[in-house]
Amino acid sequence: MLIEERLKELKDKINDKVPAGINVSNVEFEGPELVIYTDDPKKFADEADLIKVLARDLRKRIVVRPNVLEDPELAAKEIKSVVPDGAGITDMFFDPDTGEVLIEAEKPGVVIGKNGTTLRDITKEIGWTPKVVRTPPIESTTVKQIRQYLRSVKDERKEFLRTIGRRIHRDVTSKDKWVRVTTLGCCREVGRAAFLLSTPESKILIDCGEKPGSTEGVPYLYVPEIYPLNTLDAVVLTHAHLDHCALVPLLYRYGFEGPVYSTPATRDLAVMLQLDYLEVVSNEANQAPYTSKEVQEYLKKSIVLNYGSVTDIAPDIKLTYHNAGHILGSAIAHFHVGDGLYNIAFSGDFNYGKTRLFGPATSQFPRLETIFVESTYGGANDIQPSKKDAEEKLYEAVNTTIKRGGKVIIPAFAVGRSQEVMLTLEEGMRLDKIPKVKVYLDGMIKEATAIHTTYPEYLNPELRKQIFQDGMNPFLSDCFVQVDSPAIRENVIGGEPSIIITTSGMLSGGPVMEYLNGLAADEKNMLIFVGYQADGTMGRRIQKGWKEIPMGRRGSIVINLEIQTIDGFSGHSDRNQLMRYINHLNPRPEKVFTIHGDEKSAIDLASSIYKRFRIETHAPRNLETYRMI
Template identity: 55%
Template sequence: MSDDTNASDLYDRVRNEVPSELDVTDVQYEGPDLVIYTETAREFARDSDILGTLAHALRKRITIRPVPGTQSSPDEAEAVIHDVVPDDAKIQDLEFHSSIGEVLIKAEKPGLVIGQRGSTIREISQEVGWNPEVVRTPPMESSTVDNVRNYLTQERAERRDFLVDVGEQIHGTPENDVDWVRVTTLGCCREVGRASFVLHTPNTKILVDCGDKPGAEGEVPYLHVPEAMPLPELDAVVLTHAHLDHSALLPLLFKYGYDGPIYTTEPTRDLMGLLQLDYLDVASKEGRTPPYSSEQVRQAIKHTIPIGYGDVTDIAPDVKLTMHNAGHILGSATAHFHVGNGFHNVVFSGDVHYEPTRLFNGAVNDFPRAETMIMESTYGRRNDYQTETEESEARVRQIIRETYDRDGTVVIPAFAVGRSQELMLVLEEAMREDEIPTMPIYLDGMIREATAIHTAYPEYLRDGLRRRILHEDENPFMAEQFHQVDGGGAMREEIASGEPCIILSTSGMVTGGPIMSWLELLGPDADNTLLFVGYQAEGTLGRRIESGRTEVSLEGGSGRAERLTLYCRIESVSGFSGHADRAGLEQYVEEMNPRPERILCVHGDDQATDQLSSALYQQYDIRTHQPKNLETFRFP
C-alpha cells in the first residue's frame, strides 16, 4: 500500500469477504502475495473454500498467517505433525519460525505431507495453528540446495521487510495511463550470448536477463544506456533461466545499487547461484578480476521471488508476469508479460526446446494473448536441422563402442546443467540394456551437484522421469556407474591412464574448466575420442576444434600458452541440444493460437536471425525483425 488510506481500504475489502466469525487482525502485501494475519488460523484452515473464494474475489494470491501466541507450542505441534503425516512421507526435519507463524516441514515425499487436494496440510493447520510450508529433501545430497535454504532461513526477518517493500511498490496505483510499451535490446542480437532486454512502460522499467557472452571476455550487456540507467531505479528483474549467457551478470546489478526483486522459478534460483559462484571461481583461477563478489551472489538469491509455471503474478502496478515451461533446462521459462489492463502482451521465449526430451516436457506455446514475441533463433538457419533423437543416441552408442574396442576413453564436453543430465540418462539406459559395455562414467566439474539439484525438483522434469526419481531405487542418476571426479590432477591422471571409461566434463564449449585438463591428458592419443554434443558458439575453442583445428593453445602453469596437437578422434553429434532446431522453431510459431502480430528474432548469429526472420514472415505473414543491439521498439 502506498499510504494509510490504501491500507485501510485493503483491510475493509478483506474484512467484507471474510465470514464474520473469522478474525482479521492485519492485512499486508508481501511481494506479490496478500498476507492475512489472524487469531483464528485454525478456523481458516477448516473452511477449505475460503482461500479460493478470497483469491478469486481479490484476484491475489492469499497466505494466512497466525498471530503469534495463537499456535500450539513447537513440541506439541511436532507431535501432532508426526501423528498426522504418514510415515512414508519420511519427514527429515521441522523448523518453527514463530515471528511469521510458520513451520517448515522437510520431507522426502512432500506430496504425502500435503495430502490429496491439500487435506493433510489443512489438518495440520487446524490442529496446531501453524502455517505449514513443505519442501522436498533431495534423494541426492545437494550442498547448493542446502546452502540456499539455510541462507534464506537465516535472512527471514530481513527478507520479510524486503517483501513488504516490494508489495507496496507492486500494488500501488500507476501514475500514468499505459498507452505504450517499449523493448530495448541490450545484448544477444545477431549474436549468441549476453542476453539482456529492458521492458519499459510509462510507469515501470523491467530488466529481462543479464548474461555474458561465451568466449568473448569483456563483451557485456549495454547496461550503461539511458533505457537501463540508473540501475537502482529498475522496478524488477526477470530471469528466464540459469545458463550464464542469461544470468552471469545479475549480481553486478546489486554491486551498482539495485536492491529490488528478481523473479524466476525456484530451481533457476538455485542453479544461478551455483553457476555464478563457479563463474567467479573460474575468473579467479584464470587470473581475471571477477566482476562482482560472492556477497553480491547472495544478495541476488535473497532478492529472488520464486514463481511456479502458470502462476499469474503481479510484478508492477501495470504488469503481470506468467512463467511457462520452456523445455530448455531445469526451471527454464518463457516469460509472458501482460501490460496494462489488457493493453499489450509481450512474450520473451527465452531458450526453448519444443519437442519433449528425456528430461523435460516440450515448451509451452499456449498463451491467451501474445501480440509481440522476442524469440530465440540459435538454430535459425535454413539447414539447422538436428538429427532425430533416436538416431543421435544410436550414433553416440556406436562411437562409445568403437572407442571401447580400441581400449580408448570418450571425453564429452558438456554443460553442467541440461545436456549432462540428458547424457547420463542415455548412458545409464544403454548400459542397463547392454547396448554399450558397462564402464565407469566420470563426472567432472559441477555436473554431479547440478544433477543433485535436478533431483530436488522432480516436478519440473518430464512426467515419466519424475515418477522414477520419486522412488529412490529407480533413480537413474544414482546408478553405480557414475563417479565424481574430486581428486584433482592426480585423480585425472589416474583415470586417463586407466581402463576405458566415459568422462563428462565442463565446460561445454571448451572455454576453461576441467575439460582443458582432459584435452591435455587424452587429446594426444589417437585411441581416445573427443565427442561434442552441444552448441559451440562462435569464438570458442570448442567451435575451432569442431571446425577442424587440431593445433590448440592451452594456458600453462607459468601463465604462458602451450601448444597442443590433438590426435584423438573428434566427433560431433547433434540432437542433444537444449535448443529447438529450425523445424522446431517454425513449429513453435505455427502451432501458437493466436500467433503473435510481431516477432523479434534474437539470440542467434547474423545468418540465423536473418533467415528465421524471413521464413516466419513468408510462411505466417507475421511482421518480423532482425534487431541489432541498442535498438528500441515501441508497441503497439
C-alpha cells in the same frame, strides 16, 4: 490513492467476506503477495476455499499468516505427532517469508492424508502452512545452504518484501500508454542475454548473462534507457544458464536494489553456477566481475514463482511463467501490460520437442501480441537429427573409442545436457548397447543432478514415475563416479578406458581443459560435442579443425584425438521445431523478434516466418529500441 488507504480498503473487503468469528488483524503487501495476518489461522484452515475466493475477487495473490508463528522446534514436534508413522519424514524447512513449512517425506501421501485431512490438521495445530514434497533421492548441498541462508536473513527479507510490495502496488500515475523493448545484448549473437521492457510506469530487465568466449561479454548496462540501475523495478530470469544469469549479481554491485524473479529451480541452479563461475574466472587469473557477497545479495532479494502463477511485479505489469522445455525450471516469461493493453513474451531458450527430461515448451497463451524467440538453430539448414538417431550415434562413437582402448570426453553444460547424456548412457549400458565402463562426472554435474531430483515436478511424467514409483533412479546407477579432487582426475586420465562428462560445455575453462591437456595428444581418445559451440569459444575453434590450442601460461595443447559433433542432444529447438512452434502459437502474435542466434540464423528465421505466416518480423541489433504500442 496512498498505499495505506488501499490496504485499508482491501482489509474492509476481506472482512466483508470472511465468516464471523475470524479476526483479520492486518493486511500488508509483501513482495507480489497480499498477506492477511490473523489470530485465527486454524479457523482459516477450516474454510478450505476462502483463500481461493479472496484471491479471485481481489485479483491478488493471497497468503494467510498468523500474527505469531509458532517456534519451529515446537512446530516440528507437533507435526510428527499429527502425521502417522510410516510417512518417513526426513526434513522440515520453515520459511518465515511465506509462513510455509516444507515437509520432505519418503511417502508424501501419508503426510497429506485422505483428501488433505492430515495437512489441514497440521495447519490447525501449528499455524504454519504445510507443503509436502518427496524426499530427494540425491541430497543437494546447494539447496540446503540456500535454505539455511534464507533463514538467517529472514528479518532483512521481510523488510525488503514489504518495501517491494508497496512499490509494486503503487498507483499508476501516467496518462500515456506505450510499451517499448530495448535490446541490450543477445541480438545477432549468442550470449549476454538482456532486454529492457519499459512502460511510462515501469522498467523490467529480462535476463542478464555473459557471452562465452568473448572479452566483450557484458550487456550494455550503461545506456540511458536502463541507467541508473536503481530505476529498475525488477529482473526476470528465464533460466539458469550463464549466458542468461551470470551477471545478475553484478547489477547489485552497481546500484540495483530490487527483486529478481525466477522459478525455484532456476534460482538454486543460478546460485550454484554463479559461484562456480566466480571460481573458474579466478582460477584463470582474470578479475571476477563481482564477489560471493553480491551472489548472496541476489539470493536475499530473489522471489520465486511457479509455472502458471499470474503475479504483479510492477503497478502495470503482471508476469506469468510457462514451461520452456529447455533445462530444469526454464521458463517462457509472459508479460501482461496494463489493464489488457498489451501482451508480450520472451521465450528464453526453449525446446518444442519432448526429451528424456522434460515435456515440450508451452505454445498456448491467454493473449499474445509479440514474442521474442531464440534463433540458435534458426538457419535454413539447421536441422537436428531425432533424439533416437543422436543416441545411436553416441553409442556407436563410445563403442568405437572403448574398443580401441581410448577414453571419451564429453564437454557439457552442468545443467541440462549433462543429465540428458547421463540418462542415455545409463540406458545404453543397461540394455547392453555399450560396454559397462565408468562414467566420470567432473565439475558441477553431480550437484546439478541433485537439484534435478529436488524439483521432480519439472521432470516429465515418465521419468518421475521411473524414479519415484518404479524405484529405479538412473541418476544413481553404479556406472557414475564423481571426480572431486585433482588426484582422482589424474587417475582418470591415466586409467582404464572410460567416459568423462565434464564442464564447461564450450571449453571456456573448467575441468575439461585438464582432460584435454592429458588426453588430447592420443589419437585413441575421442572428444564428442553434444551442445552448441558459440563463435569465439575454444569449442568452436576445435570444431573448425584447430590442431593446437593455447593454454595461457601453460603453453598449448596439441589436438590429435578424434573429434565428433553429435547433434540432437541440444536443449534448443532446431529450424523445423522453431517454425512449427510459431505455427502452433495460440493466439498468433502480431510481431515476432528473432534473437539469441548468429546474424545469419536470426535474419533467416525472421525472413522465413514472415514469408510463411505473414507475421511482422524483426531480427534486431543490439542497442535498438522498438515501440510495441
